[in-house]
Amino acid sequence: MTDKSLTDQPKKWDVVFRELQRAIIAGQLRPKERLVEDEIMARTDATRHAVRRAFDELERLGLAIRQPNKGVQVRDYSIAEIEELYEVRECLELAAAARFVRPAGDELVAALTDIASRHRDASRAQRYAEVFSLNNSFHEMLYRAAGNQTLADAIIHYTFATHPIRSRAFPNEELRELAISEHFEMIKAIEAGEAGKLADIIRTHIGRPKDFYLKATYIHGAL
Structure with missing residues (x-):
């Protein structure tokens, strides 16, 4: 050598x-x-x-x-493909949210808070590969905790299918800060057993990157 x-x-x-x-x-x-x-x-x-x-x-x-x-x-998508994917995602993720009718345990809250904190730090440092990985980890842990592993597997599958759409919003500082805030709001909602509030946060959380992608790609014509 x-x-x-x-x-x-x-x-x-x-x-x-x-x-x-x-x-x-x-x-x-x-x-x-x-x-x-x-x-x-x-x-x-x-x-x-x-x-x-x-x-x-x-x-x-x-x-x-x-x-x-x-x-x-x-990877690229037509408008119809994007709308269909996100319709499925919303149905699945709101179904998972509806299962958080009791306050989450301290261990889950602590684990999610740790991931959300590391995601926040990586996001503000613009370490996008870490943001990508930690964001996935946060949502997988949350949905696995809903108690239906088949449902969680389906959510993960469709989340993977929308990675290029979701990740396009990462360089936008305003959207990153909103995502950070919503992660901590989700934790508060499950800690209090507020399934309806969690569903509202999730609906906004998953819809914003989709809207950003559609406007950038099909309205402004460039990402």
Whole structure:
């Protein structure tokens, strides 16, 4: 083995994945934009295997999609697809909210507060990859605590399907602050056993990124 620095070695797939994830979330890679293996290999000094493994992870998270004869491209949606996805999400998430009719236990409240606090710190530091991960962790823990694991699995599935839509709002400071506030409001609602209040917060919380995406994509014409 040579004395070459590890930083001179081809990048591992997870490093390539994080770079592409950040670019998609920040809007540097736009919907329908192709992800070209050779270009990414040249830019990142990664192996073909690493780039393809990164593509697999982007596809798993719903950030990219493979198209016949077109390769891999950033995921995009029609207006009808967006409305249908969010109609399903609202139905599922409000069904979960309705199950919080009793005050949540101290352990769940503490765990959710910890995640919400770390999400807030990452958001204000503009560490979008952490925001993405912690936001998912917060909602998964919340919905699993509703007590219906099949329902929670369905929510997670449709949440993954809307990742590119949700993540486009991350660079917007006003929307990030609203999301932070709503996470803590959700915790207060379950702590008090206020299922109706929780449902109202969730409806607004999931709808705002959708509206942002639609206006930016189909009204203003650019993200």
